[in-house]
Amino acid sequence: EAQVTQNPRYLITVTGKKLTVTCSQNMNHEYMSWYRQDPGLGLRQIYYSMNVEVTDKGDVPEGYKVSRKEKRNFPLILESPSPNQTSLYFCASSLVGFAGTEAFFGQGTRLTVV
Amino acid sequence: KQEVTQIPAALSVPEGENLVLNCSFTDSAIYNLQWFRQDPGKGLTSLLLIQSSQREQTSGRLNASLDKSSGRSTLYIAASQPGDSATYLCALNMRFGAGTRLTVKP
Numbered sequence: 001e002a003q004v005t006q007n008p009r010y011l012i013t014v015t016g017k018k019l020t021v022t023c024s025q026n027m028n029h030e031y032m033s034w035y036r037q038d039p040g041l042g043l044r045q046i047y048y049s050m051n052v053e054v055t056d057k058g059d060v061p062e063g064y065k066v067s068r069k070e071k072r073n074f075p076l077i078l079e080s081p082s083p084n085q086t087s088l089y090f091c092a093s094s095l096v097g098f099a100g101t102e103a104f105f106g107q108g109t110r111l112t113v114v
Numbered sequence: 115k116q117e118v119t120q121i122p123a124a125l126s127v128p129e130g131e132n133l134v135l136n137c138s139f140t141d142s143a144i145y146n147l148q149w150f151r152q153d154p155g156k157g158l159t160s161l162l163l164i165q166s167s168q169r170e171q172t173s174g175r176l177n178a179s180l181d182k183s184s185g186r187s188t189l190y191i192a193a194s195q196p197g198d199s200a201t202y203l204c205a206l207n208m209r210f211g212a213g214t215r216l217t218v219k220p
Binding site: 004033035040041042043044045048090092094097101102103104105106107108 | 145146148150155156157158159160163203205208209210211212213
C-alpha cells in the first residue's frame with residue numbers, strides 16, 4: 001500500500017530534550033516536506049526536499065533541522081525543543097516537487113513540549 | 115510570497131444542499147492547485163489536483179475550478195452528505211490556506 005508513515009504519532013517531551021520525528025514513504029517520491037499545523041494558522045511549511053541531499057527552508061524553519069540521506073526517509077529533528085513548538089506535525093511527499101503531482105500526507109505527529 | 119485565503123472559515127448546511135467553498139491566492143504563477151480533505155485528528159487526503167494549464171477537475175460529486183486571472187479557485191460539492199463533514203484545504207504549490215470547516219447536518 002502506498003503510504004507516508006510518521007512516527008511517533010504522539011509525543012510528550014520536556015524543554016531542551018532533543019527529539020526526532022521520522023517520516024518514510026514507499027512510493028519512490030522525489031519531493032518530501034514537513035508542515036506544522038496550529039489552530040487558526042493552517043499548515044505552515046517547515047522544510048522541504050526536492051531530492052536526496054537537497055533540502056530547503058520553508059516558512060517556519062527556526063528551531064528545526066532535517067536531513068535527506070536516502071530517498072525514502074526525511075526525519076525532522078528538534079535539537080532543543082521549546083513549548084512554542086507544541087503542534088501537530090505532518091510529513092508529505094509527492095512524485096516531483098511542485099509540478100502538478102498529487103501529494104500524500106502522513107497521519108500526523110502530535111507533539112507537546114512542557 | 116504566495117498568500118492563500120479560504121472563506122468562510124466554517125460552514126454549516128443541511129444535507130442535500132449544493133455548496134461552494136472558496137480559495138483565493140495572490141500570485142498567479144502557480145504550478146498546481148490541490149484541494150484536500152482533513153478529518154479530525156487525521157492526515158490530509160488529496161481530493162482534486164488541477165494543473166496550471168487546466169481550468170477544472172471533477173471527481174464524483176466534487177468539481178474544482180481554477181481561474182488564475184482572478185486568483186480564485188472554487189470547490190463545488192453536489193448533494194452534500196453528513197459524511198462530507200470535514201475541513202477542506204486548498205494548496206497552491208503546496209502552500210496552504212487555513213481551511214474551511216464544513217458541517218453537513220442530517
